Every structure is written in C-alpha cells, then in structure tokens.
Amino acid sequence: MGRNNKARLLILLSTGLLAVSVLLGLCLGASNIRPTVLVATLFAGEPDDFLYRILLTVRLPRVTAALLAGSALAVSGAIIQSVLNNPLASPNIIGVNAGAGLFVLLASAFLPADPFLLPLSAFSGALLACMMVLAITMTGRLSRVLLVLTGFAVNSIFSAGMNTIMILYPDAYIGAGNFLAGGLSSVTSNVLVYPSVFIAAGFILALLCSKGLNILNLGADSAKTLGMNVNACRCAYLAIAAILAGAAVSFAGMIGFVGLLVPHGVKLMIGQDNRYVIPASALTGGIFVILCDLLARTLFLPYELPVGILMSLMGGPFFLYLILKNRRKE
Amino acid sequence: MMEIMIRLEDVTYSYNRQPLIHGMDLTFEKGKITTIVGPNGCGKSTVIKLSSRLLHPDKGKVFLENKEIGVMKRKEFARSVSVLLQSSYIPDMAVEDAVMSGRYPHQSPISFSSAEDKRLTEYAMEMTYCQSLRNKNMRQLSGGERQRVFLAMVLAQDTPVIILDEPTTYLDINVSYEIMELINSLNRNLGKTIVLVLHDLNLALNYSDRLAVMENGKVVAYEEASDHRVHRCISDIFKVDIRRMTEKGKSYYYSFKL
Numbered sequence: 001m002g003r004n005n006k007a008r009l010l011i012l013l014s015t016g017l018l019a020v021s022v023l024l025g026l027c028l029g030a031s032n033i034r035p036t037v038l039v040a041t042l043f044a045g046e047p048d049d050f051l052y053r054i055l056l057t058v059r060l061p062r063v064t065a066a067l068l069a070g071s072a073l074a075v076s077g078a079i080i081q082s083v084l085n086n087p088l089a090s091p092n093i094i095g096v097n098a099g100a101g102l103f104v105l106l107a108s109a110f111l112p113a114d115p116f117l118l119p120l121s122a123f124s125g126a127l128l129a130c131m132m133v134l135a136i137t138m139t140g141r142l143s144r145v146l147l148v149l150t151g152f153a154v155n156s157i158f159s160a161g162m163n164t165i166m167i168l169y170p171d172a173y174i175g176a177g178n179f180l181a182g183g184l185s186s187v188t189s190n191v192l193v194y195p196s197v198f199i200a201a202g203f204i205l206a207l208l209c210s211k212g213l214n215i216l217n218l219g220a221d222s223a224k225t226l227g228m229n230v231n232a233c234r235c236a237y238l239a240i241a242a243i244l245a246g247a248a249v250s251f252a253g254m255i256g257f258v259g260l261l262v263p264h265g266v267k268l269m270i271g272q273d274n275r276y277v278i279p280a281s282a283l284t285g286g287i288f289v290i291l292c293d294l295l296a297r298t299l300f301l302p303y304e305l306p307v308g309i310l311m312s313l314m315g316g317p318f319f320l321y322l323i324l325k326n327r328r329k330e
Numbered sequence: 331m332m333e334i335m336i337r338l339e340d341v342t343y344s345y346n347r348q349p350l351i352h353g354m355d356l357t358f359e360k361g362k363i364t365t366i367v368g369p370n371g372c373g374k375s376t377v378i379k380l381s382s383r384l385l386h387p388d389k390g391k392v393f394l395e396n397k398e399i400g401v402m403k404r405k406e407f408a409r410s411v412s413v414l415l416q417s418s419y420i421p422d423m424a425v426e427d428a429v430m431s432g433r434y435p436h437q438s439p440i441s442f443s444s445a446e447d448k449r450l451t452e453y454a455m456e457m458t459y460c461q462s463l464r465n466k467n468m469r470q471l472s473g474g475e476r477q478r479v480f481l482a483m484v485l486a487q488d489t490p491v492i493i494l495d496e497p498t499t500y501l502d503i504n505v506s507y508e509i510m511e512l513i514n515s516l517n518r519n520l521g522k523t524i525v526l527v528l529h530d531l532n533l534a535l536n537y538s539d540r541l542a543v544m545e546n547g548k549v550v551a552y553e554e555a556s557d558h559r560v561h562r563c564i565s566d567i568f569k570v571d572i573r574r575m576t577e578k579g580k581s582y583y584y585s586f587k588l
Contacts, residue, residue: 003424003465208440214427215434219419224384226487227408227435271467272423 007276014283021290025063065187066293067286069252074285076244077259082213091245092256094151098158099129100249105165109172123246130238182255182308198247210274257315333360341390363524365534368544382413408435412487416495426464432486454485474505535583
C-alpha cells in the first residue's frame with residue numbers, strides 16, 4: 001500500500017476509533033450506562049433526569065476536555081519536533097507546559113477571574129518557553145540530548161515559579177494539586193469554551209503550515225535555499241504549538257508525554273509527512289487521552305487518578321528508550 | 331558575446347574577524363559548467379554560500395543577471411538558483427516527498443501540489459533514476475542513491491542556475507562519474523548554468539567548461555578548463571602534473587603526482 005493511502009486509512013480508522021472512544025468515555029464510569037440508554041437520555045434532554053445531568057455536567061465536559069487536550073498536545077508535539085528537528089522534543093520536555101502552567105497560576109493569583117484570561121495567559125507562558133528554547137538552540141548547534149537538558153532547565157525555572165505561587169497564594173487556584181499532576185476531574189463546560197476556540201484556531205493554522213513543517217525537516221540550510229524565511233517560520237510555527245499546548249494546559253493542567261508518545265506512534269505508522277501527521281496526531285491524541293482518562297477514573301474505583309500520572313507512567317519509560325536510542329545514533 | 335549569470339563584485343567576507351574572502355571579483359557564465367577548485371580552507375564553500383544567499387558579504391555585492399541578490403525576494407531567488415549543499419544531514423522523509431519539496435519556491439505556502447508540480451517531480455525522478463526509490467526513506471539509501479535524490483530535488487526546483495558544493499564527496503568512483511554525467515546532461519540538454527565545487531581534479535578537468543582556482547581566499551586563475559595556464563596553476567598549488575590523453579578522437583585530462 002502506498003504511503004499516502006496508508007496515512008488516509010489511519011485517519012479514517014482513527015475517526016472511527018475516536019467515535020468509539022467518545023462512546024466508551026460517556027458510557028463507562030462510577031456507574032455504567034448502556035449505549036442505547038445514553039442515546040435515549042441525550043435525545044430526551046430532560047433537565048430533571050439524574051442521568052441526563054450526570055452526562056451533561058460531568059461526563060460530556062470530561063470527555064470533551066480529554067479529546068481537546070489530547071489532540072492539542074499531540075499536534076503541538078508534532079510541530080515542536082519538526083521545528084526543533086528533534087524527536088525527543090515535546091511540550092512537556094522543553095518546558096512549554098510548565099511555562100503555560102506558571103502563567104495560569106499567575107493569572108489566577110493576580111488577575112480578575114475571567115475565563116478568557118486563563119487560556120490567554122497559558123498561551124503567553126507557553127510562547128515564552130518556546131522562544132527561550134528556540135533562542136538557546138539558535139546560539140549554536142545543540143545535540144538532541146543537550147536540547148532536552150536545556151528544556152529541563154527551562155522546566156525547572158517555571159516549576160519553581162509555580163511552586164512559589166502555590167505557597168504564597170494557596171487559594172489562588174482551586175484544585176492546584178490536580179492541576180500540577182494533570183487531571184480532568186474538575187473540568188466544567190464553561191471552562192472549555194475559550195480554550196476550544198484557541199485549539200480550533202491552532203488546528204487550522206497547524207494544517208495550513210504542514211507543508212512548511214515538511215520543508216523544515218530538510219534542515220535549515222536546505223529550507224533557506226528553497227526560499228523559506230527559516231527563523232520567521234520557526235517562530236510562527238512555535239507560536240501555533242504554544243497556542244495549542246497553552247490552551248490544553250489552561251484546563252487540563254500539566255498532562256505530560258502526549259506530545260511525545262502520539263506523534264512518534266503516528267510517524268512510525270505513516271512516515272514523516274506533516275500533511276498527514278498533523279490530522280492523524282489530532283485524532284489519535286484525542287483517542288489516547290480519552291482512553292487513558294477512562295482508565296484513570298475506573299481502575300481504582302471509588303478513587304481516581306489524575307490522567308497525567310498515568311501518562312507519566314507510560315511516557316517516562318518511552319522517553320528513556322528514546323534518549324538511549326538517540327545517544328547511540330549521536 | 332559571453333553572458334554573465336552570477337557576478338561577485340569586490341566581495342569581502344570574514345568569519346570571527348578572520349577574512350575568508352577579500353575583495354573578490356568573480357563571474358559565472360550563463361549556460362556553462364564552472365568549477366571551483368583549491369586546497370581545503372581556501373574559501374570555495376564560502377563563495378558558494380555567498381552566491382546562493384546563505385551568507386551575506388561584509389562588503390561588495392553579488393548579482394544574478396544584474397539583479398543584486400540581497401534585495402531579491404527569497405522565493406524569487408529560489409526560483410532562479412537551486413543549491414545542493416555539502417551536508418551530513420539526512421532528512422527523515424520519503425524520497426518522493428523530498429523531491430516534491432523542490433517545488434516549494436513555486437507554490438504558495440498553503441496550496442496543494444499542482445499537476446505541474448507532480449509532472450516536474452516525476453520528470454526529476456525519471457532523469458535521476460530515482461523512481462524505484464520513491465517510497466523509501468532517505469535514511470535507508472546508499473550515498474550514491476541519496477545524492478541522486480538531492481539532484482532530483484534540485485532538478486524539480488526547475489531553476490536556470492544550479493550550484494553544487496562537492497556533489498561527489500564520499501561516493502565511489504563509478505557513482506561519482508554517474509553523478510557527473512547527469513550534471514553534464516543537465517547542462518548540455520537543458521542549458522542549465524552549473525557552478526560546482528570539486529575536490530577531484532580529474533572530474534574538474536574533464537567535466538568543466540571553465541575552472542576557477544582558489545588559494546587563500548583569492549581566485550588565482552580563471553580560464554577555460556583546457557587552458558594550460560590554469561593547469562600550470564593547479565600543478566603549482568597541488569604539486570601534481572596534468573597530462574592530456576586522446577582516446578577515440580576525444581581529449582581527456584588527468585592529474586597525477588610525479
């Protein structure tokens with residue numbers, strides 16, 4: 001089968017799997033609902049119906065949040081890996097999530113409570129982290145592992161800031177522990193309105209830039225000889241990655257490794273062409289976080305884990321494997 | 331009347347305050363194969379990068395058919411000059427996608443590939459015998475195959491000028507000849523202006539119309555490839571002898587250490 005047909009097939013299959021994952025996410029939980037009952041309840045739309053209220057106020061926002069966060073972080077990771085030309089890079093590794101997290105906590109502590117301000121602040125923090133890493137990479141030729149260490153340093157700076165805010169202003173962000181671990185238990189539909197607009201805009205821009213990302217994969221000098229303004233494009237593409245990661249962090253907290261695991265899996269299946277990697281990452285990222293969140297809230301009933309912990313359990317070993325693989329190459 | 335394609339005018343370029351090129355005047359003629367030769371570190375690659383806008387002169391100007399390249403738009407320049415750099419970086423992408431990326435200067439950043447883009451990509455792969463490699467990843471290819479793909483990419487860019495920095499480095503001798511024959515056919519059949527940097531003196535002597543010999547950041551000889559003055563200069567710099575050999579009515583040059 002040709003490469004492009006394989007990619008199209010993956011996108012088609014992922015769309016189907018996403019529908020199944022959404023259905024599972026809505027049906028399974030502390031109390032399970034049969035799919036036929038689910039459909040009937042949603043169509044009936046009785047505001048006094050207990051099941052309808054659970055679906056509308058708990059499960060639907062949660063599944064939507066998982067879908068949005070997974071898709072946004074996966075696409076953000078795919079963009080960052082292409083721009084920095086480094087398979088080890090992802091929003092949580094290079095400090096983008098931490099930058100967004102710090103600015104969310106800062107906004108919660110010092111700015112008036114406005115749902116629009118949180119994604120905007122998160123975007124600003126994510127962008128700051130992206131530009132810091134880009135500026136450092138542009139000072140000289142950094143090896144892949146050295147870039148990761150740079151990201152680790154940027155991460156540490158922002159994490160220290162987050163801890164400081166949480167100690168000095170303990171009431172600034174309700175559920176801060178859940179935010180730091182990366183969880184979706186406190187998400188409501190109101191919180192999702194503005195981030196979903198940011199994420200939709202980010203997806204459209206990412207799709208429009210996918211050809212440019214492919215050109216960057218050729219290396220900076222080759223991209224320049226093809227007439228690309230490499231530095232301007234890198235900044236613009238990282239800004240898109242920051243919009244996506246920032247919007248996800250603003251409601252989901254510090255969910256890590258989605259941006260590393262998902263684009264890797266997608267590229268392994270369909271190759272490096274970003275025209276397909278971007279939409280495929282969006283779909284599989286959504287599936288991945290919906291299913292992980294489902295596991296996180298059902299594995300240890302009546303308790304539930306923040307989904308970020310489950311992600312770290314899976315992503316950490318995979319990241320170590322990638323470091324070892326790349327160290328051998330270098 | 332000889333037509334000039336690229337002209338370096340009083341160009342000076344320094345790196346870390348060390349002058350690499352100083353007050354250089356050099357021209358590359360339209361429709362010719364011009365090869366720059368010289369010892370390591372003499373500034374050959376710097377001239378290539380200055381001519382392809384990857385470096386900007388500290389002083390002086392570079393012109394492409396009387397247009398200063400520094401003021402040309404990036405894509406406008408990329409539609410006129412394609413460059414194959416000497417690089418150890420191998421992109422992690424499929425051959426067909428790499429060749430198609432040569433069409434980037436002719437496309438809008440967000441458009442899909444046109445029928446013309448697809449036609450030229452196919453043509454470039456056909457000319458370079460890359461069609462059977464189309465679905466392979468660039469990192470799976472041998473050195474010769476990879477160089478052919480890079481040439482296909484340059485060909486898909488469809489520019490009147492092609493600049494190649496050491497296109498035969500690290501290649502087996504038979505593959506080197508294959509690549510040089512291909513470059514020669516691009517010049518003879520399609521009228522492309524070719525500027526080359528080569529280390530192999532035998533290839534430079536036999537595949538070039540003109541030779542520019544560089545030493546310490548200066549062009550010390552610039553003549554027809556068959557001119558004895560340029561041969562004498564090469565002999566002095568590299569301490570080699572150059573002889574002519576005639577086989578089946580055709581002349582060949584070869585260099586050797588006495």
